[in-house]
Amino acid sequence: MSARHLLTGAGSGIGRLLAERLAARGDELVLVARSAERAADLRAAVPTAEVLVADLADPASVEGLAGSLPDSLDSVVHAAGVVELGEVGELTAGAWQDTLAVNLVAPAVLTRIALPALRSARGTAVFVNSGSGLRANPHWAAYSASKHGLRALADALRAEEQERGVRVSSIYPGRVATAMQEEVHRQEGRDYDPGAWIDAGTVVDAILHVLDLPGDATLTDLTLRPR
Template sequence: MSARRHVLTGAGSGIGLALAHRLADRGDELVLLARSDARARELAASFPQAQLLVADLADPGTLNGIGRQVDGAVDTLLHVAGVVDLGPVERLRLAAWEEQVTVNLTAPAVLTRELLPHVRRSRGSIVFVNSSAGLTASAGWSAYAASKFGLRALADALRAEEVDNGVRVSTVYPSRTATPMQEKVHEQEGRTYDSSRWISADTVVDTILHVVDLPADATIPDVTVRPVVPRAT
């Protein structure tokens, strides 16, 4: 398979970092988003061949016009970045609600709009790395789940809109994955974090790459990845 070009958010940590390394290791071209110049320098040290774009997903206005910084076709747009801040509705801070909806839903919508002409050119794919919280909302997860339910709706609508342009749209729903974000979640839940109980980031990456590398005659609209070990009660 010849080298392809991918635009990726969330390459600094967790699933996004593992995915960026796998794509780079196989010789694919990376275009990575970084929230600041300092973050871009850090990513450049790990991925010296990548193109770095500076934009803050927490401020979607910084994404306006970013498509003009990318030349040519894009084979895959990979939305991996996300934030989580748990809390019951009765104590949910407005700032926490707004940040999660902005980063997890609004920013992917704006970035998709900006890069869509490039993905259409290659008849490529757009992959949204969602969450099991995008399928079922639990107590304390209202803001995060709402943002992820919205992301699911965004993907479904986009899929219907772009089918005639040959753009494939897929959503991957990982359950709890052993990442720094999961460690933060456990801290917020007051639970002991044991990474061995959860899916490895590499396993989720395997799933994402299966979706990305699927031959042109088929698509996987939705796929869920769950750990084998049941959650302790």
């Protein structure tokens, strides 16, 4: 019997590659797209997947997925994220709200509505965090705050759900060669060399390892750094 996964962030980068790898091995996928246009793109890229539409920046939109989720999920993988750089003295309230909504509130809401299905399958919640979830650097306050919060969410969830059989893992990649990284370099005003950073496939390998871990252990935290 194939496993079933709920995945955000499959529009590009780590999430897209993970969706393709899971589909290629015959797993069932439920993907979340932020718009009907992105949903059409995902259906073309991963034809075997079920695609749901929800704007992760809008908690009510995420709540609206509750009636569309399957009864059993082997995993929920939170791979979506946004980043806006800026000094604390420059970041607007909108920048803070958008970053926290997508990077922290959406995973919290989606996890809550997916928990019955995760509990049913004794599944795994995977939070694709960041090195910024372990430390905060200049210009990264909003993003780091959202990722520090995501770490707290995962830690609390793990303690709460351990006796119900749900495993919870946080993965902390350093800079990964994705479209988001290219955008970060643009915001930093630096030239972008994808060869200098972690390949997205390496992070996907780590996520698959977490998903495929035997049931006798939980990999709670995994940090990846560019070589």
